[in-house]
Structure formats: C-alpha cells, structure tokens
Amino acid sequence: MMEEELVDFLLKIVIQMSESDSDTKVIYPFLQENLDKLSLNFAELLRHWTKNYFAGESSYKAAQAVAGVIGNFGVLIAQFPHGNLADNLDIAIACCEVIEIIFNFDNFPKFWATSKMNLEVLMESVSMAIK
Numbered sequence: 001m002m003e004e005e006l007v008d009f010l011l012k013i014v015i016q017m018s019e020s021d022s023d024t025k026v027i028y029p030f031l032q033e034n035l036d037k038l039s040l041n042f043a044e045l046l047r048h049w050t051k052n053y054f055a056g057e058s059s060y061k062a063a064q065a066v067a068g069v070i071g072n073f074g075v076l077i078a079q080f081p082h083g084n085l086a087d088n089l090d091i092a093i094a095c096c097e098v099i100e101i102i103f104n105f106d107n108f109p110k111f112w113a114t115s116k117m118n119l120e121v122l123m124e125s126v127s128m129a130i131k
Contacts, residue, residue, distance in 0.1 A: 017073050017076075064103075067098075075118070100112060100115055
C-alpha cells in the first residue's frame with residue numbers, strides 16, 4: 001500500500017473524529033471499510049506523520065486539537081472489534097506515544113498521566129494477546 005493512501009486515510013480519520021465528536025457509529029463503519037489499512041505500517045506512519053505535524057504546526061491550539069483527536073482515536077481503535085487485534089493495539093499505542101509530544105507532564109500533567117495509564121493497559125493487553 002502506498003504511503004500516500006495511508007496519509008489520506010489518517011487525515012480522513014482525523015476529520016471524521018473531529019466532525020463526529022469521536023462517535024463510534026461513524027468511526028467504526030469507516031474503519032471496517034478500511035481494514036486493509038489498519039496495520040503496523042499505519043501505526044508507523046501515524047507516529048511519523050504526527051511528530052512531523054506537531055513540529056511544523058505554528059498554532060499550538062491546532063496541535064492540541066489534533067493531539068486530542070489522536071488520543072481519542074487511540075481509545076476507539078483499542079476497543080475496535082474488527083481486524084487484527086495486535087495491529088489495532090499497536091496503533092493505539094502509537095496514539096498514546098505521540099500525543100505526549102503535546103500533552104507532556106509539564107504543561108498537561110493530568111492528560112499526560114491518563115496517557116501513561118492507557119499506555120500501560122495497552123501494553124498489558126498486547127502481552128495477553130500474545131500468550
């Protein structure tokens with residue numbers, strides 16, 4: 001799959017998450033239609049694209065909004081009942097990792113702590129899925 005397709009898919013997720021207020025009735029059917037894109041490649045692209053976006057975004061408010069959307073997407077993809085569970089969990093882990101760029105301990109200690117707790121739960125879920 002071309003990187004361009006995955007970037008387009010990621011941007012559509014961000015838009016749909018924002019416009020629907022993270023509604024699973026909107027997001028889950030979209031993800032189900034695109035199961036082929038939910039992969040380890042997508043998790044890596046999400047990490048790379050998001051870090052580049054945050055580094056280049058001049059509006060801190062816009063970066064915060066995107067970080068919030070990515071964080072919410074991480075929660076939804078971790079609970080998504082379709083596709084490859086390990087890939088979905090890796091995507092969720094990637095979401096937790098990248099939002100810490102914006103929601104760091106110094107500026108957002110509560111968001112940072114929530115992200116760390118979510119990350120720990122996801123890591124435990126991965127280890128249980130492997131067993």
